[in-house]
Amino acid sequence: MIEQALKGHRSYLIWSFALLALAAGAAYASALQSADGFVHTGMGNNAIWGLYHAQLPFLASIAAASLAMLVPGTLQKHSFLAPLAPLAAFLGAIASAMSLLFIAADLGMQRRILTLFLNPSPGAPASWQAPLLLLFLALSLAVGWAQVGAMRKGVKQAVWIRSAVMIAIPAGLALPVISAFRLAVVPGSELWTSALLAPRLMVSGVAASAGMMLLMAVTAEKLAGFKAGEEALERLAAVAAWAGLGSLALTGLEAGTAMLGNVTAKTTALSLLYGNSPFALASWFSLLAGALSTGFLLMPSLRRSSIAAASFGALLALSVWLQSGLTLILAGQLRNGSVAVGYAPALPEILLTTGVWAGAVLIITVLLKITASAQLEREGL
Amino acid sequence: MMHNDRREFIRKAGIGMLAGMGAASGILTGGGFERTTSAAWAAVPGEHGRRWGMLIDTRRCREGCTLCIESCHHTHNVPAVKSPDETVEWMHKEDGRELLGSLCSSTAALPALCNHCVEPSCARACPTDSIFRRTDGIVAIDYHRCVGCRSCMQSCPYGEVSFNWSDPRASLKNPSLDYPTRQRGVVEKCNFCSDRLVRGKKPSCVEACPEGAISFGNLNDPSSEIRKLLESSETLQRKPELGTRPSVFYII
Ligand code: SF4
Ligand code: SF4
Numbered sequence: 001m002i003e004q005a006l007k008g009h010r011s012y013l014i015w016s017f018a019l020l021a022l023a024a025g026a027a028y029a030s031a032l033q034s035a036d037g038f039v040h041t042g043m044g045n046n047a048i049w050g051l052y053h054a055q056l057p058f059l060a061s062i063a064a065a066s067l068a069m070l071v072p073g074t075l076q077k078h079s080f081l082a083p084l085a086p087l088a089a090f091l092g093a094i095a096s097a098m099s100l101l102f103i104a105a106d107l108g109m110q111r112r113i114l115t116l117f118l119n120p121s122p123g124a125p126a127s128w129q130a131p132l133l134l135l136f137l138a139l140s141l142a143v144g145w146a147q148v149g150a151m152r153k154g155v156k157q158a159v160w161i162r163s164a165v166m167i168a169i170p171a172g173l174a175l176p177v178i179s180a181f182r183l184a185v186v187p188g189s190e191l192w193t194s195a196l197l198a199p200r201l202m203v204s205g206v207a208a209s210a211g212m213m214l215l216m217a218v219t220a221e222k223l224a225g226f227k228a229g230e231e232a233l234e235r236l237a238a239v240a241a242w243a244g245l246g247s248l249a250l251t252g253l254e255a256g257t258a259m260l261g262n263v264t265a266k267t268t269a270l271s272l273l274y275g276n277s278p279f280a281l282a283s284w285f286s287l288l289a290g291a292l293s294t295g296f297l298l299m300p301s302l303r304r305s306s307i308a309a310a311s312f313g314a315l316l317a318l319s320v321w322l323q324s325g326l327t328l329i330l331a332g333q334l335r336n337g338s339v340a341v342g343y344a345p346a347l348p349e350i351l352l353t354t355g356v357w358a359g360a361v362l363i364i365t366v367l368l369k370i371t372a373s374a375q376l377e378r379e380g381l
Numbered sequence: 382m383m384h385n386d387r388r389e390f391i392r393k394a395g396i397g398m399l400a401g402m403g404a405a406s407g408i409l410t411g412g413g414f415e416r417t418t419s420a421a422w423a424a425v426p427g428e429h430g431r432r433w434g435m436l437i438d439t440r441r442c443r444e445g446c447t448l449c450i451e452s453c454h455h456t457h458n459v460p461a462v463k464s465p466d467e468t469v470e471w472m473h474k475e476d477g478r479e480l481l482g483s484l485c486s487s488t489a490a491l492p493a494l495c496n497h498c499v500e501p502s503c504a505r506a507c508p509t510d511s512i513f514r515r516t517d518g519i520v521a522i523d524y525h526r527c528v529g530c531r532s533c534m535q536s537c538p539y540g541e542v543s544f545n546w547s548d549p550r551a552s553l554k555n556p557s558l559d560y561p562t563r564q565r566g567v568v569e570k571c572n573f574c575s576d577r578l579v580r581g582k583k584p585s586c587v588e589a590c591p592e593g594a595i596s597f598g599n600l601n602d603p604s605s606e607i608r609k610l611l612e613s614s615e616t617l618q619r620k621p622e623l624g625t626r627p628s629v630f631y632i633i
Contacts, residue, residue: 044466108529108566121510186536
């Protein structure tokens with residue numbers, strides 16, 4: 001089935017090569033960084049973590065959320081999500097692979113990366129992250145691949161897939177919790193020690209991944225003849241809408257508690273995000289974009305149009321990425337506003353980050369192509 | 382050992398800790414708890430084993446003097462990196478109020494270093510156990526194991542961990558032969574002179590201070606000089622409310 005990846009329309013090939021070029025940029029930036037260390041990044045004593053770490057909570061939440069679609073799609077008979085199950089599995093696999101790449105990019109001593117797997121310290125949440133990501137990557141990749149294979153051959157899926165999904169459930173659910181706990185070990189940072197952080201990552205992850213899957217499925221349908229089914233798409237839009245609402249509610253609860261209690265530490269944390277902060281614009285944009293896209297997706301008449309659903313799904317995903325990815329990490333490390341020195345990523349850092357994303361989009365494109373071809377083959381077209 | 386300490390701490394401390402913190406913040410002076418004094422030491426119950434600690438007498442520390450820092454940095458080959466965003470420090474001086482809060486009357490710059498916390502949040506953040514608490518209370522770093530993820534740096538609430546953003550050897554003019562140098566990409570911080578303690582010497586900053594402002598000793602030994610000073614003086618710790626239980630104290 002892999003040969004399908006190399007065939008296609010001209011636009012498919014151009015798109016793929018563009019992504020490949022961006023990914024090559026990442027390889028260049030990463031070579032630069034291995035040679036000279038972090039001097040080519042905007043990180044320093046005032047921004048200990050930058051763009052790389054900022055991807056981790058978001059990606060962990062996407063990986064966990066892929067379960068929300070993979071589990072019913074695989075374990076329940078006649079689930080409307082069944083046609084989307086392999087897509088969800090690949091989404092989980094890609095999110096965990098990207099996380100591993102960003103973890104690697106963020107190490108000062110990259111050649112010691114195996115230490116993360118060989119010498120963990122179980123008392124520290126951080127040491128569970130890389131091994132669990134690797135496990136989740138292997139499981140979801142295997143499941144997705146086997147499902148596409150079964151679909152192509154028109155046979156029932158193998159029995160082991162169910163067991164693999166069962167193991168993937170706790171591993172996947174642990175990912176956002178670990179991401180949140182990695183931040184919770186920082187005493188005195190209210191933004192990071194909030195107990196709502198892990199649930200917020202989970203719920204917003206469901207919203208974002210449903211949004212991204214809408215975008216992926218609709219694009220693949222229009223361009224490659226992939227068939228998700230109208231019902232599946234509409235339900236997916238509903239999932240995105242309700243999860244988006246849940247995520248907004250959690251944000252509101254956190255803000256409400258902070259403002260009513262008027263505890264300095266908590267209101268300071270809020271103002272690091274929305275107040276006098278270099279990240280205020282991104283935070284407000286994320287909040288408004290989230291409210292807007294959730295509002296539109298909640299309207300059944302709108303979400304029935306696949307184009308509108310895909311666009312608002314994408315906007316919702318962007319809003320979540322800004323909130324649980326970028327601003328959470330970057331604003332969270334400002335201390336009391338006294339050292340509100342903003343952080344601006346340097347070019348190699350941006351190249352590496354966009355390159356990893358481009359690589360991921362490329363893989364998704366190819367996988368969608370393969371899945372669509374498998375569907376077509378099965379229908380004997 | 383860390384877990385033993387913690388269990389013991391929970392069993393014995395409980396109320397005593399509360400009383401001490403209350404006292405330090407001036408709320409519970411003379412309350413019904415076991416013992417209240419404004420000395421930070423009252424917050425720490427008796428424990429077994431060794432726990433190295435330091436006591437800095439802020440009244441004796443001279444304005445403008447940096448002899449302790451110079452000696453420390455020379456002894457341990459701490460690079461003098463120029464760029465302010467990439468500095469590496471084991472010891473530095475900071476405004477007394479910033480350091481110790483409003484209870485500190487001095488706004489003079491006071492020495493600050495890793496507190497060798499009993500509950501180090503840096504160690505809870507490290508994915509590879511490269512920064513860890515030894516049985517003698519020293520929080521140490523294994524430079525050969527550290528992967529450079531900077532989690533410890535992020536989670537030390539005192540900002541006492543430094544990362545080698547650039548090659549530290551390039552910034553060493555006159556390296557000492559008694560202590561190794563580091564590589565780019567690992568973290569470092571004060572090691573309470575564990576390298577000198579094994580050779581029976583006192584920490585380098587203690588020896589360097591012409592005013593004798595820095596005392597060092599076993600906090601768990603009631604007959605040690607540092608304990609006597611702690612019990613007879615008004616002392617503060619940095620951010621005791623965070624529960625890290627620093628082993629560095631300041632006489633105010
Ligand atoms: S002062 Fe910071 S680096 Fe030192 S032991 Fe405490 S938390 Fe760790
Ligand atoms: S930078 Fe090194 S010592 Fe610090 S948490 Fe990471 S691996 Fe551990």
